[in-house]
Amino acid sequence: MASQDRGNTIYLTEQEAERIRKRAKERAEKCSEVKNNEREPREATPSIQQATGASLMADMGGAPDPDMIQAQGGTLPAVILDQPYPPCTVSLDELEPMSITDLKMETRHRGKKLAIKRASPVVGLAVRSWCMVQDEDGKETERLEFGLHKLRHAEEVLELTKFFVIKEPYFTMTDQGEATIRIDHPSDLVSLTEEIAENEIKDATAAEKAATRCKNKGNAALKEQDLPEAFARYSEGLKIATEHSISGLARDIARNRAHVSLLLGQLDGVLEDAKASLIREEDARSKDLDSKAYFRAGSAAYSLGQYPLAKKLFEEQQKLTPGDKDGKTYLKRITARQREQESGTHDFTKMRVNLTKARSRVDVATFTGNTEIKDSNSMGRGLFATRNMAADELIMCEKAFCVVWGHDREAMTAMTYDPRDDRIRVSPIGLSKAIVQKLLSNPSQIPPVMQLHSDHQRDEQAIYSTHDGPVVDVFRVHDIMSRNAFGPGTQFGEAGARNASTGLWLHAAYINHSCVPNARKEYIGDVMLVRATRAITAGEQIFHAYDQSSDYDARRAALMTTWGFACACALCEAETSESKDTRAKREELRGEADAFVAREHWANAKRLSIVKAQRLARGIEETYSKERYEGLPKLAARSIQEWLAKAKTRKL
Incomplete structure (x- = not known):
């Protein structure tokens, strides 16, 4: 992670x-x-x-x-x-x-x-x-x-x-x-479920009564907002009505179950039930009921990011109830999402203004048109540029597949021990639980998640569902989360590692690591923006830094412990050839610089403070060999150099 x-x-x-x-x-x-x-x-x-x-x-x-x-x-x-x-x-x-x-x-x-x-x-x-x-x-x-x-x-x-x-x-x-x-x-x-025994349903009349009782129990549970119970009762009634060919009642129950599924986030089921509930008659009541079904299906398709399907469903809904304002609003939003998806023309300023702790999940579309996933030799699969891009240009914009904020009740951090490598790791198991729940609710999402890198060998013939429902390998999900999740930072005041926010972005997960990256990440709620840090040419692989510690030994240990590889980038090669005393001296100075930055706010910087900061920066700079580090980042000087840049700008 x-x-x-x-x-x-x-x-x-x-x-x-x-x-x-x-x-x-x-x-x-x-x-x-x-x-x-x-x-x-x-x-x-x-x-x-x-x-x-x-x-x-x-x-x-x-x-x-x-x-x-x-x-x-x-x-x-x-x-x-x-x-x-x-x-x-x-x-x-x-x-x-x-x-x-x-x-x-x-x-x-x-x-x-x-x-x-x-x-x-x-x-x-x-x-x-x-x-x-x-x-x-x-x-x-x-x-x-x-x-x-x-x-x-x-x-x-x-x-x-x-x-x-x-x-x-x-x-x-x-x-x-x-x-x-x-x-x-x-x-x-x-x-x-404690289903009605088959021998109690002797004819169609008894079956209709039994299915109706289940429907009424579902309605009562829905009224009490007991959604799992409502779903269970509707499912029981729908099974009886379907098996005994009571088509009208089956459509009614399917329509109700679609509503409950939408509230539960079971979006695949909404699409299936809404389609099954369509009456397709010309009387006013049938049109009104079909309009509800199309609206629920369109809402589910929109939430799944299936915008062409959502547009088609809401257009059908508008034909039946042309005056429905909610449907028209959805069609406008779909037009905006499709534009974002095709061209990456997002309104980031508006996204930031509307972002709050209560509205932390942003309503935008993912844009990945500048990139493609390909094999990257020794690094497995990676993300590559499909066109030339300038420094600071947007490479991609992706909405999280799943994110758990530190203030969510699902957030949970644990110490996990893996006997396969005898390592103890800090793990956001709340995210693992949330991913599994989402996959169980939406089986169509299982394949793209399970194709991500993990310690488990990928099974090209994997089975993701049976007649009993979706099949999710929780061990693989945990490994995928551990290797591919990101921390979107403390956007809403999360205190630290025990309640850190974490999420999974499926496309960004293919970006490989380098300590000398050509891309950087930033977040707006659950949306990740990836921008170029320098000019990138078409066909070039995109890299970002999984760990940005200036301490070479700590960075190497973190990469091996969490991701299981040793970095061989130019910066690591330069640091490997140094003496341990040089690296220790640099880390000592970096610690002094970080303490200074924490103690002295750049906005209140006096002349003496700037002089001291310059002295610290020079001391760190002197630990780097000019020839060995030419063109490479000097990570230990990062915080003090940023402080100096802000302080000098303030003085001007």
């Missing part, structure tokens, strides 16, 4: 870091020892009582959370990233049933499915939740744990219903050595 302001660094004591490593390694050893062992039966009553008590304690905030650790400035979650495994990519009807008694330790039961019912309250912790479950006849009891992605629309998935089917269940151990069924990928857990 692109580096944040180093003024607010999170770090662990050696003892805490070692405790995380030890915990992960001990669990891995225990799991290895019991692999393929038969499951040991649990006693139902004490197990359920234990879960009930733990749930009460968690709700009251009185139970210790084993995932919370002490770090600089307070506590935060520690997430141990186990060896990744892929989600199940086949439908339920292709899996063979199994029972709880068939479970084997440290085993992913491929080709199997396990039907269960929740038997206890859910214990909701910071990064995971758990409960006790039983088989369908209640004879066997086992622990079920849901990992980081345990929420759906801010609600615990395990609390949405009592009945589930687990696809290819993974039976393992907790960090405390307790056996548990573990869910990591949300698509591996299929929630079952």
Whole structure:
């Protein structure tokens, strides 16, 4: 992830870091020892009582959370990233049933499915939740744990219903050595609604009554703003109405579900349901209802950035209700977005003026016409200029695929330990959760996200959906976020690394690193602008700096830890050939210069202050060999030189 302001660094004591490593390694050893062992039966009553008590304690905030650790400035979650495994990519009807008694330790039961019912309250912790479950006849009891992605629309998935089917269940151990069924990928857990039994629906009349009851329950839930419940009830009613060919009722429910899906951000579903709800009759009521459907579909297409489709849908809406002002407003906005998308003619001044903490996501289109994605030899895929561009010219303007601001409730920073390289990293897991949620809501967005670089080998034949719904590999999402996310800065007063704003920009993610970049980033809300720092010729690769630390050793370590590569740019080559004493002296002077800049504001600079700043700048400059650094940036002098430039301008 692109580096944040180093003024607010999170770090662990050696003892805490070692405790995380030890915990992960001990669990891995225990799991290895019991692999393929038969499951040991649990006693139902004490197990359920234990879960009930733990749930009460968690709700009251009185139970210790084993995932919370002490770090600089307070506590935060520690997430141990186990060896990744892929989600199940086949439908339920292709899996063979199994029972709880068939479970084997440290085993992913491929080709199997396990039907269960929740038997206890859910214990909701910071990064995971758990409960006790039983088989369908209640004879066997086992622990079920849901990992980081345990929420759906801010609600615990395990609390949405009592009945589930687990696809290819993974039976393992907790960090405390307790056996548990573990869910990591949300698509591996299929929630079952308490549907009306098929034998209760004996004819079309009974089916219509059942579907209507579901519709009314959905309407009631919508009135109470319980959107997940409304969506579930509409889905149940739509299934019944569709299976029994009750077309009018099916259209009504689909139209209502499209409205709820729009509110939930499930935009792909809006397009499908709105189309299914069209009546296409000439009477006034039918036209009015179809107008609503086109409006909802057009709104979804607009939010997905599909502006030609959105224009077509709103034009159809206007034919049915020509006086609708909201539709006309959307058509004007679509014209503006298409102009931005084609030519990059954005009104950045207006964007900045309208930006507020409450309106932090800007309504603009992405412009990438000056660039293309190509292979870049040793650097993998990269972004290249398609035409000549002058210094300071706009290279691209991109709206974030997903951004989590430090003031959002979704923001969450954790210390993550990856046993694959034995490294502990600061990770914005709130962004990872938000990306997964968006992909689950909009499966059409899964392929472009999953094609980004990660430690996982890209599967050209990857399966992203089954009959049961979208399939999202959460381990790959985490790696993609870690390698490709950016920090858009403290635009709205976020304090530091513990609540830093982070986001994912899909096109900008292809820009490779250089310590001598030819491009720079700036942000207006969730919009990233990339400008040329010098003249760029057509066919030239675009570079920006992932880490701008003047400390060569710190910069090299950050690039290796976060992105997994060693930079070989001209600046790194120059610094590599220097002595450690020279670099240490430079960093000492840079520290003095930064302290001076923090202490002395340039707007109040006196003559003596300017003289002192000039002396500091000269001292840093003298640590750089003129021949070796000709044409290269002198990073350590950056802050003091900027201060001097502003102070001198002020004096003039």
